[in-house]
Amino acid sequence: MTDSSETTQIELERSEGWLTIWLNRPESRNALSDEMLEELFTALIAVRGDRSVRGITFRGKGSVFCAGGDLKGFKAMFQGDSQDHKEVLAASRRAGELFDLINGMPQVVVMMVHGAAIAGGLGMLCAGDVVVVTRDARFALTETMLGIPPAQIAPFVVRRIGLPAARRIMLTAARFDGKAAKKLGLADEVVENEQGLDAAEAQIRKQVRLCAPGANAATKAILLSADRLDPEAMRGFAADTFAECMLSDEGREGIAAFIEKRKPGWSE
Numbered sequence: 001m002t003d004s005s006e007t008t009q010i011e012l013e014r015s016e017g018w019l020t021i022w023l024n025r026p027e028s029r030n031a032l033s034d035e036m037l038e039e040l041f042t043a044l045i046a047v048r049g050d051r052s053v054r055g056i057t058f059r060g061k062g063s064v065f066c067a068g069g070d071l072k073g074f075k076a077m078f079q080g081d082s083q084d085h086k087e088v089l090a091a092s093r094r095a096g097e098l099f100d101l102i103n104g105m106p107q108v109v110v111m112m113v114h115g116a117a118i119a120g121g122l123g124m125l126c127a128g129d130v131v132v133v134t135r136d137a138r139f140a141l142t143e144t145m146l147g148i149p150p151a152q153i154a155p156f157v158v159r160r161i162g163l164p165a166a167r168r169i170m171l172t173a174a175r176f177d178g179k180a181a182k183k184l185g186l187a188d189e190v191v192e193n194e195q196g197l198d199a200a201e202a203q204i205r206k207q208v209r210l211c212a213p214g215a216n217a218a219t220k221a222i223l224l225s226a227d228r229l230d231p232e233a234m235r236g237f238a239a240d241t242f243a244e245c246m247l248s249d250e251g252r253e254g255i256a257a258f259i260e261k262r263k264p265g266w267s268e
C-alpha cells in the first residue's frame with residue numbers, strides 16, 4: 001500500500017524515493033486507532049524491501065503529531081460488558097509489533113513533531129532514527145494518570161533516553177516542551193515552527209541520499225543487534241554483514257567512485 005486511495009486513517013505521499021506517512025485523524029488528534037495501526041502495518045510492509053525508498057517520514061495532520069492511543073476505542077472495546085483479558089493482551093501485543101516494525105525498518109525513519117506527542121505518540125517517535133520537533137511541541141507519558149502502564153512503548157523510550165530519565169517521565173507523567181525534549185535526548189533537533197520542520201526534513205533527505213541504501217539498511221541491522229547479541233555473536237554478525245556489503249554491487253560502486261573521485265550512482 002503506497003496509495004492514499006486505499007487508506008482512511010493515514011495519508012501516503014511518495015516522491016523522489018521518499019515516503020511520507022501522514023497520521024490523518026485530525027478530529028481525534030491523530031489518536032492511534034486499530035484501523036490506523038493496520039493501515040500503518042500495510043504501508044510499512046509494502047516498502048520494507050524496496051531500496052528505491054530511501055527514507056520514511058512520519059507527520060501528523062492538523063494541530064498535533066499524535067495524542068497516543070484511542071481512549072474512546074479502548075473504552076468501547078476493552079471495558080464493556082464483554083471485556084476479555086486475551087483480547088486486550090492481543091491488542092497490546094499488536095501495538096508493540098507496530099513499534100518494532102517502525103524501529104526495524106531498513107530505511108531511515110524520520111519523525112517530524114509539531115503540536116504534541118503524547119503517550120503512544122511519544123513512544124512511536126522513539127522508534128524513529130531522527131526526531132525533529134518544534135520548540136512549542138508538548139510531550140508527556142500520561143498512561144499512569146489513567147490507571148494503565150506505558151507498556152509496549154516503555155522499551156523504546158528507555159533505549160532512546162536511558163532508564164533514569166524514562167523512570168522520571170513515566171512515573172510522574174511529567175510534561176515538557178521541545179527544548180526539554182532535546183535536552184532529554186528525545187529530539188535530535190528543535191525548530192521554531194512547521195516551516196522549520198519542512199526545512200529540516202529537506203536537509204535530512206539531502207544527507208540520506210549521500211548514503212547507499214543497502215549500506216544504511218545493513219548499518220541499522222548492526223545497530224539494532226548491538227544490545228541483544230553477545231560479543232562473539234555480534235562480531236560474527238558484523239563481519240558477515242560487512243563482507244556482504246563489501247562484495248555487493250553497491251560496495252564495489254562506492255569504493256570505485258571514491259578512487260575515481262566521482263559521485264556514486266545512488267547520490268547522483
